[in-house]
Amino acid sequence: MKKPLEGRIALVAGATRGAGRGIATRLGEAGATVYCTGRSVRGRPASGSKRPEVLEETAEQVTALGGHGIAVRCDHTVTEEVAALCARIQKEQGRLDILVNDIWGCDAISELGVPFWKQSPEHARTVLERAVLTHILTSRHAVPLMLGQERGLVVEITDGDHFGYRGSVIYDVAKMSVIRLAFAMSRDLRRTRVTALAVTPGFLRSEEMLEGFGVTEATWRDGAKVEPDFIASESPSYVGRAVAALAADPNVATKAGTVHSSWALAREYGFTDLDGSQPHWDEYFERTYRTPYRVADATAYSPWHNSPIEIARPNWPVD
Helix, strand or coil, rough: CCCCCCCCCCECCCCCCHHHHHHHHHHHHCEEEEEEEEEEECCEEECCCCCCCCCHHHHHHHHHHCCEEEEEECCCCCCHHHHHHHHHHHHHCCCCCEECCCCCCCCCCCCCCCCCHHHHHHHHHHHHHHCCCCCCHHHHHHHHHHCCCCCCCEEECCCCCCCCCCCHHHHHHHHHHHHHHHHHHHCCCCCCEEEEEEEEECCCCHHHHHHHHHHCCCCCCHHHCHHHHHHHHHHHHHHHHHHHHHHCCCCHHHHCEEEEEHHHHHHHHHHCCCCCCCCCCHHHHHHHHHCCCCCCCCCCECCCCCCCCCCCCCCCCCC
C-alpha cells in the first residue's frame, strides 16, 4: 500500500530532538525522504550542548519507520552551510517538497520571568540569531527548490497559536516572529504553488522533559504526580503527524499564512498520538482553569507548555 508522502522530499531543519525529531520520523512514517539537519552528530555534539541525542539517530528512525532518513550536519546560522545543504538536496533530488523550520538551539529558561530591562543583550542576540534568523536563511535557500512545482509546503514551528505572553520578552518575540514569518512568506508566495504556515505543539514531552520528570514515554503519565498539567501533554510524534497530515492534504493552500495547533489538526485529520489518544490542550486548559487558552492572562506562563504555573515552582527542563 502506497504511503501518502511516498516520493516526497523533505528537509527538517532542527531535527536532532524534540518536535524536530518527532516531525522527521512521522514524515518518514508517511513514506518521505527526510534530510535531518542540526549541529549534533556522533562524535561532534553542538557547542554547549549536554544532550546525548544526535542527528544520525533521527535519520535511522526515519528509515526504520518506512521513509529514507539522511543526516546532514548544518549550522543554520552560517549562510554558506545552509546554501551548501540546499545545493546538495538539489543535486541529489532535483527538488524539495517540504521544509520544516524547527531550529532553536537556545536556552529558554535562563531569563524566564526576568523583566526585559534586566535581560542580557547577548542572550537576546543569540535567541534572535538562532531561532529567527536561521528560519529566514533556511527558507531563503530552500524555497527556490520548490518554486515551479505543483505544490510545496513550508512549516514554521512555534510555541502557541495565540497572542498571549509567553513568559519572557525575548522568547515571546522569537516565537511570535516565526508565526509572522509564515504569514509574510505566504504573501510573497501567493502567486506560486508553495504554501507557508505555522504549527504549534501543546505541552511537549521532549526527551529532556521526560528526563526532567523522571519518566519515559511508556510511563509518562506518572509525571502528572509532579505537575498535574502533564496529563494533557503530547509526544513529539503528535505534532509530527500533524505536519505529515498537512503535507498530504491537497487543499493545504487554504491554510496559507495561518497558525495551527497539533490538537486542532488531530481533530480535523483524525490522527492520534502514539498511545492512541488525542490530547487537546485548548479544551484541557479551559476545563482546568475556567478560561479559554487563547485569551488567558499569560504573564506567569511557562513558555515550554503554556500553563499558568508560578514561575517560582520547579524549573522544568526545555528542549
